[in-house]
Amino acid sequence: MNYQIALIPGDGIGPEVVGPATEVLDLIGDKYGHVFNYAELLAGGKAVDMAGEPLPKETLETAKQCDAVLMGAVGGPKWDTGPGNMRPEAALLGLRGGLGVFANLRPAVLLPQLRAACPLKDEVLAAGNAGGRSGFDLLIVRELTGGAYFGKKGRTEDGKAAYDTEYYSWLEIERVLRSGYTAAAVRRKKVCVVDKANVLESSRLWREVTEVVSKDYPDIETSFMYADNAAMQLIRAPGQFDVIVTSNIFGDILSDEASVLTGSIGMLPSASLGAVNQNGDKSATQGYPTGLYEPIHGSAPDIAGKDTANPLAAILSAAMLLRYSFGLEKEALAIEAAVNKVLDEGCRTPDIASRNAGDAASERIVGTRAMAGAVLKALEGCLD
Numbered sequence: 502m503n504y505q506i507a508l509i510p511g512d513g514i515g516p517e518v519v520g521p522a523t524e525v526l527d528l529i530g531d532k533y534g535h536v537f538n539y540a541e542l543l544a545g546g547k548a549v550d551m552a553g554e555p556l557p558k559e560t561l562e563t564a565k566q567c568d569a570v571l572m573g574a575v576g577g578p579k580w581d582t583g584p585g586n587m588r589p590e591a592a593l594l595g596l597r598g599g600l601g602v603f604a605n606l607r608p609a610v611l612l613p614q615l616r617a618a619c620p621l622k623d624e625v626l627a628a629g630n631a632g633g634r635s636g637f638d639l640l641i642v643r644e645l646t647g648g649a650y651f652g653k654k655g656r657t658e659d660g661k662a663a664y665d666t667e668y669y670s671w672l673e674i675e676r677v678l679r680s681g682y683t684a685a686a687v688r689r690k691k692v693c694v695v696d697k698a699n700v701l702e703s704s705r706l707w708r709e710v711t712e713v714v715s716k717d718y719p720d721i722e723t724s725f726m727y728a729d730n731a732a733m734q735l736i737r738a739p740g741q742f743d744v745i746v747t748s749n750i751f752g753d754i755l756s757d758e759a760s761v762l763t764g765s766i767g768m769l770p771s772a773s774l775g776a777v778n779q780n781g782d783k784s785a786t787q788g789y790p791t792g793l794y795e796p797i798h799g800s801a802p803d804i805a806g807k808d809t810a811n812p813l814a815a816i817l818s819a820a821m822l823l824r825y826s827f828g829l830e831k832e833a834l835a836i837e838a839a840v841n842k843v844l845d846e847g848c849r850t851p852d853i854a855s856r857n858a859g860d861a862a863s864e865r866i867v868g869t870r871a872m873a874g875a876v877l878k879a880l881e882g883c884l885d
């Protein structure tokens with residue numbers, strides 16, 4: 502089958518990590534008989550420079566017509582001083598809003614190979630886990646097209662006061678909750694709604710909606726946690742979490758925190774999905790909103806062009822794309838197995854290198870290109 506993928510390499514390390522992701526996709530295509538066509542689109546700082554705005558109309562229009570969007574990262578110091586609507590980040594928000602991808606799935610898993618890169622003690626990793634298990638495997642489902650990011654914002658006339666509104670409708674809460682429950686159903690069947698219901702009215706509405714929606718998922722355990730406590734619990738007993746469903750801004754913050762626990766922010770992929778295509782349904786490419794896939798790390802301008810960026814989050818984002826937008830589960834698993842294999846073999850970009858000498862002896866520190874090459878090689882071996 503032929504698939505059309507919108508490619509937005511973006512700024513900083515974006516192009517360096519998206520390149521390897523497409524090489525991985527192409528190898529998958531060759532082996533499994535799919536054709537991935539790419540439409541490279543302009544967004545972010547590069548678009549400000551070349552088209553005078555962060556998200557040119559034709560970028561959004563073309564992206565909407567594609568089956569999925571794979572993105573690197575946008576932003577950099579060069580564009581930091583412009584007004585809000587000319588910042589590269591505006592492209593990201595415009596794409597999320599424009600594509601209607603309200604459910605942002607951010608899995609955070611501690612791979613055993615990266616134990617030494619995780620800053621937590623053994624007893625912390627064991628806490629909250631049943632049956633002597635250790636580590637964590639959690640999924641943050643972040644609401645992505647509402648809340649403070651999209652609510653009414655502005656300044657008073659004299660510019661000396663400013664506001665951003667945390668606004669949520671019942672419908673916005675219900676649909677992202679359903680995404681969370683759907684994800685939990687094929688995991689450990691636990692949903693924790695994270696909010697500040699002790700202070701925020703919008704959070705109290707989240708709880709009200711959860712009380713109603715949770716009735717449709719009787720075999721899934723529902724709990725609530727305040728965001729400040731959740732930030733603490735993540736570094737106290739991360740194993741207690743399965744699926745966390747939360748607002749745009751809390752999800753932004755907690756997913757960065759969770760990423761550090763996996764060893765590096767350079768490891769975390771993400772999928773941003775709209776209404777229907779969340780189960781890898783094969784019909785998902787027909788008529789449903791286009792999914793947006795991106796590593797959760799930013800453009801990291803300080804290491805751009807140095808061949809040190811970790812391409813694994815982008816490669817794993819490509820795996821999520823295959824799974825959620827195209828229903829290609831076997832292909833997604835092959836990519837994930839290949840990533841596992843290169844980590845088994847000791848390949849490490851600097852961000853996931855061990856800090857203690859004992860473990861470091863068995864590791865090989867590689868650059869972006871070499872890491873990508875290792876994944877491609879492993880993929881050849883992993884394919885059936």
Ligand code: IPM
Binds near residue numbers: 593797799
């Ligand atoms: C993320 C990023 C973005 C966000 C920024 C770059 C606008 O931090 O995807 O988590 O805040 O959503």
Ligand code: MG
Binds near residue numbers: 753754757
């Ligand atoms: Mg963030």
